[in-house]
Amino acid sequence: MKIVSNNFANVAHGCRCVLGAGAMGMNYPLQSMSRTPTPRRRATLASLAAELKVSRTTVSNAYNRPDQLSAELRERVLSTAKRLGYPGPDPVARSLRTRRAGAVGLIITEPLNYSFSDPAALDFVAGLAESCEAVGQGLLLVAVGPNRSVSDGSAAVLAAGVDGFVIYSASDDDPYLPVVLQRHLPVVVVDQPRDVPGTSRVGIDDRAAMRALAEHVLDLGHREIGLLTMRLGRDWPHGGPGPALADPERVRTPDFHVQSERIAGVRDAMAAAGLDPNSLTVVESYEHLPTSGGAGADVALDANPRITALMCTADVLALSAMDRLRARGVYVPGQMTVTGFDGVPEALSRGLTTVRQPSIEKGRRAGELLHSPPRSGLPVVEVLDTEVVRGRTSGPPA
Amino acid sequence: MKIVSNNFANVAHGCRCVLGAGAMGMNYPLQSMSRTPTPRRRATLASLAAELKVSRTTVSNAYNRPDQLSAELRERVLSTAKRLGYPGPDPVARSLRTRRAGAVGLIITEPLNYSFSDPAALDFVAGLAESCEAVGQGLLLVAVGPNRSVSDGSAAVLAAGVDGFVIYSASDDDPYLPVVLQRHLPVVVVDQPRDVPGTSRVGIDDRAAMRALAEHVLDLGHREIGLLTMRLGRDWPHGGPGPALADPERVRTPDFHVQSERIAGVRDAMAAAGLDPNSLTVVESYEHLPTSGGAGADVALDANPRITALMCTADVLALSAMDRLRARGVYVPGQMTVTGFDGVPEALSRGLTTVRQPSIEKGRRAGELLHSPPRSGLPVVEVLDTEVVRGRTSGPPA
DNA sequence: CTGAAAGCGCTAACAG
């Protein structure tokens, strides 16, 4: 009566039944074994249709177009589905047929533990997740972390079952960029790199924002400024893993646009104030450690003890720098002005002078751009607003 | 010369060409237009094979079994693939055929912005992501947030193209639990609920850990204890959205095992010390706000002003409570002992007396259990170690 | 080393 698969023996030892299909196996809980005729193999839409003696279309309709069949028939379909343990149409097969995966891929090349320790990055992910959720899309974290080789990571990109990608803050020469592009799927870039052909981008005006902040600092009377930033290039030409002075040449040819734009903003303000932009002491950090800012502050003050203001390209750097300064007995803002960038909650609550950027909104817009691309089909660049927050960590130089 | 898709007018203003295939469109960057004969439609393995005049098997082998064909042929395949803009085998089609999706689904019912604001939850996700990355699996955040109806969320669970699920700290009656089980895929539960048939679980001994911590508090001499916890049930029978006193009945019949186990741990210690466990003042919070702990502290001290120790089931609650106490002019630990749970970095750096649990390891083990299930095929329960951390927030009562 | 045949499980026209 029942048609039996020829590929699988009917395994039925003990309390559960393991049908081998793939490495992971599938668990049939106890109940389904005693209650129902154990299915020889996983139920499918076709087997359900056969059981019901209706066509596959009808079963499919029962799930996807309830209005296309009578309520009773639908009920009958659904209940025998339950009896057979049929979980509904297979997502993968459906995806193949409908040509939509129901998920967007998120590419973050930075170590996840970093991204997860920077509230600004997290806010971005939360915003993206929110917009995906709103349209019922899943969010796939693609396995491209630094623990894997680039070729493994590329394989993951190539193997991701997604309808599009979001690239979060990658360097100009990120090795996964071409791989992502190769998929010919819609792509939205967040922050950097700029000018990826055919892809939309959402970001902020880093240069203008940082310039406004620097003007505030200069207005207060500061003339010797130190700047702490994350690494400017994918490479790391310095000795140890700790923060290091960046020479002008390196500042001029960055892989990470965002960082260099922010530096450029400071230099703009300095030039406008009649200062030599090259007098800016730039220190870059390679690792994203909770103490990176503090270590960077040490390097900067070592290189130029006359610094009276420390500007940082991220709040996390600034907060760490503040902790370090306190430990060194340097009073903020009395003896040292410190500024950040991002406007994360802890920074705001600690009164940091900083630039607030809408990180959540960034994620949300990136998602929306993917879910409903602009009518024109042309890539767009969305520049979100920022705001200088004058806190309690900036004041006139001593 | 140029061949144009028949569904869409040939859009070619400015810099790019849009070929329509699916709602989202595919972007062909400028180069591919001028360089190569624009493909009528997306290249497939079959079309590549036809172009090369070899069989599909051969092309497939070029990608999946390099040793099955000559290096030259393989090179030829790969290069014409590049020329045609063929991104390699379609992940979805491959998944259908191989019966493996290459991703695990993560089910978090709590609002994502909460999970993303609790470092312990984040650590868990980071650990899970790490273990997935190690085996090249993607991590799919399934869209089941509180912004969507349960039926939408269920659809997302049913539609997730994954090889297994991780359920993070759900209530006993979480509506997505049965839906997940229905998929007949491997499932690993983290923390709660317990005893899901046929699924492995990883967690800690919440009761024993909390009991040990409570013993420390009692040893210090405290007799009147307040306990701050997250909500005990999926429902919220109290008036406003703020924290509220939980009556013994509600403490006894919880939906969230973890919370009630931790409470039970405190009661165990109290009973052992000769105190009436029912004298414990329990306050539960519904929302996961940064200020929830503080508000809870207010409620607890209001209900029982003689409280000298405030035990919290999460560090985030305890830290918030400490902030609130300071604002009220209550000195910790001089006038009030405060304890937490989790051992998140901020808590440790602020000297909170707490229980450290290995959140990252939890995520890692959950992933590993999914990726390489126990040989026996039987579900396992992994109980990870915890450790009481005596900090600077606990001392003898005033 | 290469090719032919046979689906994986499903949905989308289009007829009845």
Next chain:
DNA sequence: CTGTTAGCGCTTTCAG
């Protein structure tokens, strides 16, 4: 409202 017909793009025996 229901069934028939065609694939979606790929991998995998199994023969040459």
